[in-house]
Each structure stands twice: as structure tokens, then as C-alpha cells.
Amino acid sequence: MTSPLSFQIDQRCTESSARIGRVTTLHGSFDTPAFMPVGTRASVKGLSPDQVHQSGSQILLNNAYHLMLRPGDAMIADRGGVHEFMRWDGPILTDSGGYQAFSMADINAIDDEGVTFKSIIDGAKVHLGPERAMEVQNNLGADIIMAFDDCPPALAPDEKDPHAMGAFRQRLEIAVDRTTDWLHRCVESHARAETQSLFGIIQGGPHSDLREASAKAVTAIDLPGYAIGGVATGESPEEIHRIVAETTPLLPEEKPRYLMGVGYERDLVTAVRSGVDMFDCVLPTRNGRNAGAFTRSGRLQLRNARFKEDDGVLEPGCDCPACSGGFSRAYLRHLFISGEILGPVLLSQHNLRHYQRLMLDIRRAIREDTWSSLYRAWPVLDRGSATV
Numbered sequence: 001m002t003s004p005l006s007f008q009i010d011q012r013c014t015e016s017s018a019r020i021g022r023v024t025t026l027h028g029s030f031d032t033p034a035f036m037p038v039g040t041r042a043s044v045k046g047l048s049p050d051q052v053h054q055s056g057s058q059i060l061l062n063n064a065y066h067l068m069l070r071p072g073d074a075m076i077a078d079r080g081g082v083h084e085f086m087r088w089d090g091p092i093l094t095d096s097g098g099y100q101a102f103s104m105a106d107i108n109a110i111d112d113e114g115v116t117f118k119s120i121i122d123g124a125k126v127h128l129g130p131e132r133a134m135e136v137q138n139n140l141g142a143d144i145i146m147a148f149d150d151c152p153p154a155l156a157p158d159e160k161d162p163h164a165m166g167a168f169r170q171r172l173e174i175a176v177d178r179t180t181d182w183l184h185r186c187v188e189s190h191a192r193a194e195t196q197s198l199f200g201i202i203q204g205g206p207h208s209d210l211r212e213a214s215a216k217a218v219t220a221i222d223l224p225g226y227a228i229g230g231v232a233t234g235e236s237p238e239e240i241h242r243i244v245a246e247t248t249p250l251l252p253e254e255k256p257r258y259l260m261g262v263g264y265e266r267d268l269v270t271a272v273r274s275g276v277d278m279f280d281c282v283l284p285t286r287n288g289r290n291a292g293a294f295t296r297s298g299r300l301q302l303r304n305a306r307f308k309e310d311d312g313v314l315e316p317g318c319d320c321p322a323c324s325g326g327f328s329r330a331y332l333r334h335l336f337i338s339g340e341i342l343g344p345v346l347l348s349q350h351n352l353r354h355y356q357r358l359m360l361d362i363r364r365a366i367r368e369d370t371w372s373s374l375y376r377a378w379p380v381l382d383r384g385s386a387t388v
Helices: 049-054 064-069 073-077 082-086 098-103 130-140 162-189 208-219 237-250 265-274 283-289 329-337 342-368 371-377
Strands: 006-012 019-025 028-032 034-036 060-062 092-094 108-111 114-118 125-128 144-146 197-202 225-228 257-259 278-280 292-295 298-301
Touching: 006 342, 019 342, 028 034, 034 342, 049 342, 064 073, 064 125, 064 130, 073 130, 082 092, 098 114, 114 130, 125 130, 130 144, 130 162, 162 197, 162 208, 197 208, 208 225, 208 237, 225 237, 237 265, 265 342, 283 292, 283 342, 292 342, 329 342, 342 371
Parallel strands: 034 278, 060 092, 092 144, 144 197, 197 225, 225 257, 257 278
Antiparallel strands: 006 019, 019 028, 108 114, 114 125, 292 298
16 A cells, blocks of 8 residues: 555664654654654643643644544544644544444444444444544544554453353454454545555454464555554553564564553553554543653652642653743642642643653663663663552
8 A cells, every 4th residue: 555654764672673763744754662642632631732742742643533523523624634623733643433442332332334332422323334434534634544443352350261261252353353354444445545544453352363363464454554452451561561572573564563552651661672663542641630740760649648748849850841840749739639720731741741751762772772771760660550
């Protein structure tokens, strides 16, 4: 498939599969490994496009399902597409709505034709299949668009009896076949291949053989890039790391590789070592809106009483507006306790900058081949998602 997207690999790590590169689209370029802030409804909650740019973010993600419901993809198309609508001049990626089939499983029905949702706006029935998913994303006009996929949930820990595991395996097999079939339909109905790059998605759950089968079927179609889906749906961090480490080498080396919906700092670094180039996650902004601040040593929960008279900044040396502006932890805690909007704004800025600083250090460690320095500078990489 011809594509307006190009991907250049600039350097590879000598002790892992990590690499640094650059993706170029019609709306500009971004460095990889890249972290994309999530702007679900054409807005990164609480932040202006300029503030998102100032965090170091070069590309962001929009949610096609939510924009289809409100204000409507045709309405956005009439206004020049999502770039013009939200006044973001850099690259944008839109998901397809497939994940909502999992995350909103209590209000949908799924079959080989797609998913029927009960609208969260007005309760009306909405059908979303491969063709409609492409129409929506073509209307939105993002640079990178995702194929419509079947993303089943992970098996719950209390369901791991032989009968439940067998049924789960069967559901995953259906998802792999359905995702492949839907990808073919997405390719056929994609009406803007000259301006938008379609990525395929690998499914298969925790089963190595299903991941391999899915990767073989999806990569048989020549696409601008490929994504690993169906992770971070309830698995342990260790399980996520295993799935990513096994699946990433199955994707073409010369194409961008995207891990969807992941994750904490340790998850990102582990995936980069496996050869992943692109990430998105709601963690930085969602935590920021709820008084959670990421630091190199771990997360802080500013509502805790121990910060009531803490005059230190969130993280010394951080160049985000909260830290460089000298706002103390005590003041930031006060903002949240008092219900002031400035608190979520400053912490969202800090957390996005934290993730982009991590990306900068990852790229530096690859370029200079100094992974040990990365772990020394980021103690959180050995602590997972712990609050400190």
C-alpha cells in the first residue's frame, strides 16, 4: 500500500532491539520512541494545544468512537478535519473504536459485521463495523488511522478453570480471524490512502501461537505500520512484557511498531527494548486530574496529608511549568483540596512533561548505548507503578 507516511531508523541499540527513528507525515514529523498524549474528544483534558506542544509532545491521539458520537465525524469534516477543528498542527492518530467493544462490553453486541453500541450520549443504537470505522476516520482526517479490530477482554483470575480457559481460547481464536477479516475490509473501504496511513492491529491475547498467527495474517498485508493490541486489558505487568517481547519481533523491522494503551514507565522501557516505537496512554493526564504526580522515583499522591506543608517542588530539575514556576507541593495540594482547576492543569502538564523527558532519555540512551545510565537516572524503572 502506498502511503504518505515514511519511517527512518537512525540508530539501533547494540544490546537490545531498541531503535531511534523518525516518522514523517503530511502534518509534520515525530521522533521515536514516541509517547502520544490521549486527546479523547479532540482535547487533551484541561490543556491547550500550545501547552501540549510545550510538554514536548509531537503527536497525539484522538478517539474516533467518541468523536463519531459527538460532535459527529461529518461535522468535523465540514470544518477541515480534526487538525483544524482542535487547532493542533502536528500529527494525529485516531483509533478505530474497536477497543470500545471491549471497554464498553456491557452495552454492546458483537458479530462478524461489527459492534452495536448503546450510545453513551442518548442511548440510541449505533452500529460500527470496518466500513463505518474507515468512513469516520477518513472524515476526521488524522494522519494515522487504525484498522477496526476485535479486542476481547483478558481472562479474569477467578475464571482460570479448564472450562473457562477453553472458552476464552475459543473467543481469542474468533478475535484473531475476525480482526484479519475486518482488516481486509478496512483496506478495501479506506478512501484516503493518499493522505492517511492505515495501521493493522495484532490480537491473540496471552497465547503465543495465536499472536504469531495474527501477526502472520496481518503483516501479509503491506501497511505503513502495525500495532500490538489486546494488552493492558487486565494482565499483570510481567504478562504484558512477555506478550510484547514475543510479538514485536514478528512485525516488520522497517515499519513503525505501536503498542496500544501502555503504560507505566517500566512498561514503556521494556517495550522499547523489544523494538516498539510508539505508545499512548491516559495515565499521565488521568493521574494529573486526580492529584497524582509522576516523578523519577515513583508517583506522589498530593492529597496525602504529608504534603500539607511540603515546600519542595514536585521534582527538582524538572522544567515543566509547575516545577520551573516554583509551585510547591503544599500549594499544589491546596489547589486540589480546594477544588481549584489550576491543580489538575499544572499536574497534567507536569506528568506529560515527565513522560516526554523519559522519551528523551530513552532516545539518548539508545543513541549513546548507555542503558545503565537510564536506570540510574530513573529509579522508578525498578519500582513499577508504586506510589512513594
